[in-house]
Amino acid sequence: MKKRGAGNGESRKRRLTELHRYLSTLRNFMLLAHWELSVREGVDDDDSVLEVEVGDTLRHFTVSVGASFWTLTAQDQREYCVHELIHVHLEALEHALIDAVKAHLPDAAYQVALASHRRANEFATDALARACAEKFPLPSSALR
Numbered sequence: 414m415k416k417r418g419a420g421n422g423e424s425r426k427r428r429l430t431e432l433h434r435y436l437s438t439l440r441n442f443m444l445l446a447h448w449e450l451s452v453r454e455g456v457d458d459d460d461s462v463l464e465v466e467v468g469d470t471l472r473h474f475t476v477s478v479g480a481s482f483w484t485l486t487a488q489d490q491r492e493y494c495v496h497e498l499i500h501v502h503l504e505a506l507e508h509a510l511i512d513a514v515k516a517h518l519p520d521a522a523y524q525v526a527l528a529s530h531r532r533a534n535e536f537a538t539d540a541l542a543r544a545c546a547e548k549f550p551l552p553s554s555a556l557r
């Protein structure tokens with residue numbers, strides 16, 4: 414049986430606040446200072462560590478946190494955070510693809526093109542995050 418006391422909730426809230434502070438710092442380093450940022454607990458895919466959702470029109474993104482994030486090393490937490498912020502920059506490419514081809518392809522072809530784009534985007538984002546994460550500050554121990 415899990416214990417669910419007020420202290421547990423307070424500690425989770427404190428960690429989310431600290432993650433918001435850390436992502437805000439990285440956001441400024443990564444030239445996303447003009448974007449609004451939200452952080453929330455819970456991911457859509459149970460295997461996800463972090464997920465990012467970028468607003469369609471407003472300059473706003475939400476980072477969702479999976480339970481496994483809190484168990485990572487500081488280096489891995491930083492790399493995951495940088496990865497999600499790179500996705501914010503690259504989101505415009507997906508919108509450009511959708512705008513360019515969705516209306517001109519049969520749905521099956523469009524779905525293949527979108528899936529292919531997303532796979533390539535993920536590989537590129539991973540490589541960029543690995544290449545540049547160490548240039549940014551590590552999160553504090555409050556995130557673990």
Ligand SMILES: [Zn+2]
Pocket residue numbers: 496500535538
């Ligand atoms: Zn990703």
